[in-house]
Amino acid sequence: MIALGADHGGFLLKEAVKQYLEEQGIPYRDFGTHSEESVDYPLFAEPVARAVASGEASKGILCCGTGIGISIAANKIKGIRAAVVCNAFCAEATRRHNDANILCMGGRVISAEQAVEFTKIFLETPFEGGRHQRRIDQIAALERP
Ligand code: RB5
Numbered sequence: 001m002i003a004l005g006a007d008h009g010g011f012l013l014k015e016a017v018k019q020y021l022e023e024q025g026i027p028y029r030d031f032g033t034h035s036e037e038s039v040d041y042p043l044f045a046e047p048v049a050r051a052v053a054s055g056e057a058s059k060g061i062l063c064c065g066t067g068i069g070i071s072i073a074a075n076k077i078k079g080i081r082a083a084v085v086c087n088a089f090c091a092e093a094t095r096r097h098n099d100a101n102i103l104c105m106g107g108r109v110i111s112a113e114q115a116v117e118f119t120k121i122f123l124e125t126p127f128e129g130g131r132h133q134r135r136i137d138q139i140a141a142l143e144r145p
Contacts, residue, residue, distance in 0.1 A: 001028060001029055001051075001056065001058060002021060002026060002027070002028040002029075002057060002058065002059055002060065002061060003028070003029055003047075003048040003051040003052055003057035003061070004017065004018060004028055004029065004030045004031060004048065004060070004061050004062075005031040005032065005033075005044035005045060005060070005061075005062050005063075005070070006032075006033055006041075006044060006063040006064065006070075006107075007033055007038075007039050007040065007041035007044055007064045007065070007070065008037060008038050008039055009041075009063075009065030009066075009106070009108055010041075010062070010063025010064045010065065010067070010105065010106065010107040011033055011035065011036050011063070011107070012107055012112060013063040013105055013106075013107045013110070013112055014030070014061070014063045015112075016112035016115050016116055017063075017119050018030060020116045020119060020120070021119075029051065029057065031047045031048050031051070041064045041069050041070040041073060042069075042070075044062070044070065045062055045070045045074040045082075046073065046077070048060040048061075048062055048074065048102065049074040049077035049102065050077060052080060053077050053078060053079040053080055059101055059102065059103070059122070059123065060074070060101065060102035060103070061102065061103045061105075061119060062074055062082065062102055062103070062104045063105050063106070063107055064107070065108040066084070066106040067084040067085070067086070067104040067105045067109065068084055068104075070082075071083065071102070071104035074104070078143050079101075079140075079143075081098055081099060081100045081101050081102070081136075081139065082100065082102035082103075082104050083098060083100040083102070083103065083104060084104045084105070084106070085103055085104065085105060085118050085122070086105070086109050086114075087118075088117060088118060088121055091103070091121040091122050091125070092121050092125050094122075095125035095126065096126070096127065096128045097132050098132070098136070099132070099133075099136050100122070103118065103119065103122040105118060
């Protein structure tokens with residue numbers, strides 16, 4: 001299951017991604033928001049990040065105006081590697097190298113078509129492991145008090 005979330009600035013991207021997942025028959029859970037009315041992005045980052053961290057969701061997709069605020073919030077949750085992506089190269093690289101588990105995108109930065117393109121890449125690209133696993137382990141070590 002893919003966990004989806006957005007604030008008002010990312011709402012339209014989330015809806016485009018949701019439509020793509022529906023067309024592909026990929027299960028998802030939409031944690032909101034459900035309109036373009038102004039809301040606070042940490043409130044949507046948290047349930048998505050917790051769903052991914054707990055294993056309820058295999059990956060998450062979060063959208064706000066820039067993708068930045070919602071990624072900062074999601075990255076506060078232990079086990080989350082949320083990456084802001086604004087091109088296809090980064091969508092692929094953050095899976096191959098960072099094993100990113102949440103894709104973050106900005107509705108004031110990219111188009112709905114790009115959001116769908118980056119989602120497809122993000123969901124289909126495997127983690128390379130090897131030397132990158134060592135670095136992921138080092139990131140995880142930073143979460144210890
Ligand atoms: C909301 O106006 C905006 O700040 C938010 O969507 C996001 O861009 C924050 O990083």
